[in-house]
Amino acid sequence: MAAPKRLTRDEVAHVAGLARLDLTEDELDLFTEQLATVLDHAADVASLDLDGVPPTAHAMSVSNVLRPDEPRPVLDRDEVLGQAPAVEDHRFRVPSILGEAP
Amino acid sequence: MTSPRPAYHLANAVRSGARSALEVAEEHLAAIEAGDSAIHAFNLVTADLARRQAVAVDRTVADGQDPGPLAGVPVALKDNLCTRAVPTTCSSRILAGWCPPYDATVVTRLREAGAVVLGKTNMDEFAMGSSTETSATGPTRNPHHTGRVPGGSSGGSAAAVAAGFAPLALGSDTGGSIRQPAALCGVVGMKPTYGTVSRYGLVAFASSLDQIGPFAHTVADAALLFDVIGGHDPCDSTSLNRPTPRVLSVLDDGVAGLTIGVVSEFLDGAAPDVVARIRSAADALAAAGARVEEVSVPEVRFGLSAYYLIAPGEASSNLARYDGVRYGLRVDAEDTAAMNAATRSAGFGAEVKRRIMLGTYVLSAGYMDAYYNQALRVRTRIIEGFAAAYERFDVLLGPTAPTTAFSLGEKTGDPLSMYLSDVCTIPSNLAGHPAISVPFGSGDDGLPVGVQLLGPALSEGTIMKTAAVVEAAAPELPAPALGVPA
Numbered sequence: 371m372a373a374p375k376r377l378t379r380d381e382v383a384h385v386a387g388l389a390r391l392d393l394t395e396d397e398l399d400l401f402t403e404q405l406a407t408v409l410d411h412a413a414d415v416a417s418l419d420l421d422g423v424p425p426t427a428h429a430m431s432v433s434n435v436l437r438p439d440e441p442r443p444v445l446d447r448d449e450v451l452g453q454a455p456a457v458e459d460h461r462f463r464v465p466s467i468l469g470e471a472p
Numbered sequence: 473m474t475s476p477r478p479a480y481h482l483a484n485a486v487r488s489g490a491r492s493a494l495e496v497a498e499e500h501l502a503a504i505e506a507g508d509s510a511i512h513a514f515n516l517v518t519a520d521l522a523r524r525q526a527v528a529v530d531r532t533v534a535d536g537q538d539p540g541p542l543a544g545v546p547v548a549l550k551d552n553l554c555t556r557a558v559p560t561t562c563s564s565r566i567l568a569g570w571c572p573p574y575d576a577t578v579v580t581r582l583r584e585a586g587a588v589v590l591g592k593t594n595m596d597e598f599a600m601g602s603s604t605e606t607s608a609t610g611p612t613r614n615p616h617h618t619g620r621v622p623g624g625s626s627g628g629s630a631a632a633v634a635a636g637f638a639p640l641a642l643g644s645d646t647g648g649s650i651r652q653p654a655a656l657c658g659v660v661g662m663k664p665t666y667g668t669v670s671r672y673g674l675v676a677f678a679s680s681l682d683q684i685g686p687f688a689h690t691v692a693d694a695a696l697l698f699d700v701i702g703g704h705d706p707c708d709s710t711s712l713n714r715p716t717p718r719v720l721s722v723l724d725d726g727v728a729g730l731t732i733g734v735v736s737e738f739l740d741g742a743a744p745d746v747v748a749r750i751r752s753a754a755d756a757l758a759a760a761g762a763r764v765e766e767v768s769v770p771e772v773r774f775g776l777s778a779y780y781l782i783a784p785g786e787a788s789s790n791l792a793r794y795d796g797v798r799y800g801l802r803v804d805a806e807d808t809a810a811m812n813a814a815t816r817s818a819g820f821g822a823e824v825k826r827r828i829m830l831g832t833y834v835l836s837a838g839y840m841d842a843y844y845n846q847a848l849r850v851r852t853r854i855i856e857g858f859a860a861a862y863e864r865f866d867v868l869l870g871p872t873a874p875t876t877a878f879s880l881g882e883k884t885g886d887p888l889s890m891y892l893s894d895v896c897t898i899p900s901n902l903a904g905h906p907a908i909s910v911p912f913g914s915g916d917d918g919l920p921v922g923v924q925l926l927g928p929a930l931s932e933g934t935i936m937k938t939a940a941v942v943e944a945a946a947p948e949l950p951a952p953a954l955g956v957p958a
Contacts, residue, residue, distance in 0.1 A: 382829060389788060389832045390795070390809070391825055392817040404887050405830055408780055409843075411888055415777040415850050416842050425848030426855060428680050428710070429904030430666045430929060435709040449557075449573040455802035462797050464808045 486544030493544030566819025576673020593628030623653030648897025655922020738870030771857030788831030
């Protein structure tokens, strides 16, 4: 498999948007160079011929982990909400979404 | 061939009533008070909690009952292990002041075994780093030389043990974050088989790689702690539902009859003084009756590249939860999307941002196959490479880290050079295998060198009895002039 082309500043800006990170112009310059260097190092992997080798997502795979569907103690609601930045009527409060009034 | 077992002896003294747990706790709290300003091993010292737990242990002894195998033994916890109502920050601004509503399973097991929690130790932010310098609370310093890093990411836990602040500590190891700081600080650190220690309550970095494990002064004390924290947990769906190896009982079995392979790829990039120590350790194992040969495991050369695609990929997903809604920092903005971005931009440090972006990139459309999926195929190859080696060898051996502790600031400007610190430790994480670092003398600069012993899944007993032989043959390492006198 051919190694992809070098990472660009525009791609880093796009990825930062996807990851909900606001970067300054200086950060964009710095991170573009640093991330491109890491990806260049990874070119040894990207260029290996591994056709037919199955991927491993988990080395010690376990499947169908089930437990009896029985009621049991859960986290204390007030203790959980007590850690939230903003709460209203026992719910997490956030600013407006999709432009509607809060 | 008996090694000192400070934690084991402490627990026995408390269980028998010869020493009080409160007195032991006070002694360690005083050592931290006197010495930690120079080291910064701790983000938080839980003095009141430690005293309360110690008093409860003493009361259990007074009532004629057994508080457990870690009775009164002080333990330091990496600050990514959830402690109910006690701040757990991952050394990140985004979790500053957060008090989890539950305890990690390992914290519960420690308490049930009679241990006393001294506090939460410093770490690289969200365990992303190899020097503890990405911490938002400032770096930890190496107790053997305060101008050097302690390694990372569990640098605070390693330094706490090395400095004598705590006889035992817990860390987490995603790509070497227990073993590498153990090596650089001259203590024992073990990464167990994936799934043997519950991750419930461990703040996730890369879920398919993360594993909690012990730090101790000696192999026997690490085994004591592993036996307490290991075992199936229904709260972690990746926890192995099969018997966990019990290691304490096999520690003195020796290495006669074992075949041990010195991994040539691990020696290739290591400094000459480190290589010389590894060869001495191999000679000691041969003298103790093992058959020792050099072996090539060529697949491990691709471990670093594969890891720095897989781990950031998983991290970018795991760290999406820090959005300013349910816990931790919030930076207000006009709408929720802007609030999420403002919060994350202010709350995460540079290394965490780099890894989130790298992970988002390698998982994005158009690049997933070239990078992430390709790395998962390399992971298969590494597992196959180890499997071939373990057909001939019981244990593999190499350095834990390519060099002794480097200087503070030396690698912070060049992420790739920092990542290379993990080149010998990463393959075990990718394979899910156990590995342990044991101190073996010092390099030309007088700083500790760690020998790493690797084995196949669930071979903790074998690698730790081998580690005990290495430990018994190890040259003396001067102890740092801090902490509780032994």
